[in-house]
Amino acid sequence: MSNIDGIVTAQLSRNEVMGMSSLVSITEKLVERMNENKASKAVDFENNSSYRRGKRQIGRLLNFKNQISDSVTAASKAQIALGFIEQHMDSMRTELQSILGSASQEDRESTATEFNKLWVNINARADGANHTVNYRDTNLIGNTAGPDWKTEDIYTRTSQKGGFTTIEGAYVGSNFELIDADGYSWRIAENKEVYKQYNSTGAETGKKISSENIAISSFDASNSTNALTLSNGDETISGTLNRGGLGILQSQYYNNFIDDNSIQNAINDIDKAIVYFDTKAARIRGNTTLLQSNNDLIKEQVSQLEKEVADIVTLEIKENGAKNRAEGLKLAITMNNMNLISQNNQALIQNMLQAAQGPGPAMGIFGLMGY
Numbered sequence: 001m002s003n004i005d006g007i008v009t010a011q012l013s014r015n016e017v018m019g020m021s022s023l024v025s026i027t028e029k030l031v032e033r034m035n036e037n038k039a040s041k042a043v044d045f046e047n048n049s050s051y052r053r054g055k056r057q058i059g060r061l062l063n064f065k066n067q068i069s070d071s072v073t074a075a076s077k078a079q080i081a082l083g084f085i086e087q088h089m090d091s092m093r094t095e096l097q098s099i100l101g102s103a104s105q106e107d108r109e110s111t112a113t114e115f116n117k118l119w120v121n122i123n124a125r126a127d128g129a130n131h132t133v134n135y136r137d138t139n140l141i142g143n144t145a146g147p148d149w150k151t152e153d154i155y156t157r158t159s160q161k162g163g164f165t166t167i168e169g170a171y172v173g174s175n176f177e178l179i180d181a182d183g184y185s186w187r188i189a190e191n192k193e194v195y196k197q198y199n200s201t202g203a204e205t206g207k208k209i210s211s212e213n214i215a216i217s218s219f220d221a222s223n224s225t226n227a228l229t230l231s232n233g234d235e236t237i238s239g240t241l242n243r244g245g246l247g248i249l250q251s252q253y254y255n256n257f258i259d260d261n262s263i264q265n266a267i268n269d270i271d272k273a274i275v276y277f278d279t280k281a282a283r284i285r286g287n288t289t290l291l292q293s294n295n296d297l298i299k300e301q302v303s304q305l306e307k308e309v310a311d312i313v314t315l316e317i318k319e320n321g322a323k324n325r326a327e328g329l330k331l332a333i334t335m336n337n338m339n340l341i342s343q344n345n346q347a348l349i350q351n352m353l354q355a356a357q358g359p360g361p362a363m364g365i366f367g368l369m370g371y
Contacts, residue, residue, distance in 0.1 A: 074131035126173030140169035170280035246273035
């Protein structure tokens with residue numbers, strides 16, 4: 001290769017390297033610009049005012065919902081229990097009416113057994129409607145004792161704007177106790193094995209008698225007197241029967257329905273209980289329904305807001321995704337054009353090298369002869 005050929009080749013190689021270096025620099029700038037133009041986040045949570053406003057509203061609603069949730073649960077438990085208690089009283093009355101005038105002792109005994117089961121169920125429903133509200137065990141309709149059979153009330157917010165309501169409790173169980181001449185009360189214990197004595201504060205005095213073989217020695221079933229004497233053969237307690245809530249007694253207090261007169265006394269007590277129940281339950285149900293409606297409205301509002309926030313997020317993701325794809329497409333087109341330019345430049349450099357070196361030897365015999 002002649003000196004001039006070497007100089008041209010070196011210069012062209014230098015130009016080619018510089019050209020390629022420039023292409024690399026241009027590519028780096030293009031990528032940098034594309035990244036600047038692309039969305040830095042799929043969703044810009046900080047600068048999207050609609051998103052932030054929706055999340056704040058959801059937060060306020062959920063905060064209010066949490067404040068009333070325990071009250072709603074306690075009231076709802078009471079309302080469910082009320083429905084069962086109402087059914088049990090209706091079943092009691094139906095059972096008793098079915099044996100009026102019956103000559104079958106077996107039917108009367110069977111009814112007494114079923115009646116007592118329903119009586120137990122009524123008390124279980126009332127005493128089981130417990131829920132913790134503001135760290136306090138709360139029951140609107142049961143889990144209480146004499147002499148006043150006072151249940152809990154619920155004081156709760158009803159709206160975000162500061163509305164409040166009180167759901168007044170009322171005992172709708174049917175437990176009872178015996179108040180002796182000294183003012184002490186006697187109640188059967190949870191294990192059913194003994195009757196325990198309590199003072200006016202509700203504390204146990206330590207006195208108790210066995211409930212085994214205990215029987216009613218005498219009882220005046222009229223609500224005005226309710227004089228009662230219980231005896232187990234060895235020990236006796238006497239006093240006044242203090243009925244709680246519904247005021248329905250167990251079958252033994254109705255002579256186990258041995259005659260129609262006893263059955264009618266029980267029916268009369270049930271009728272009085274139904275009137276009492278309807279009055280107390282209506283108030284509880286009305287306030288509970290109001291509270292539940294507000295709670296359901298909050299759920300609906302939160303659901304709607306969450307949908308709106310989700311739509312905002314989806315839209316922003318789509319918009320930013322489209323923007324990123326567009327920037328990527330622009331870069332791809334530019335790089336493709338640069339590839340074409342680079343290839344063309346490479347071909348141009350090769351042509352210039354060939355021209356500087358002159359034509360190659362001819363083909364065939366002329367080439368062998370040096371032409």
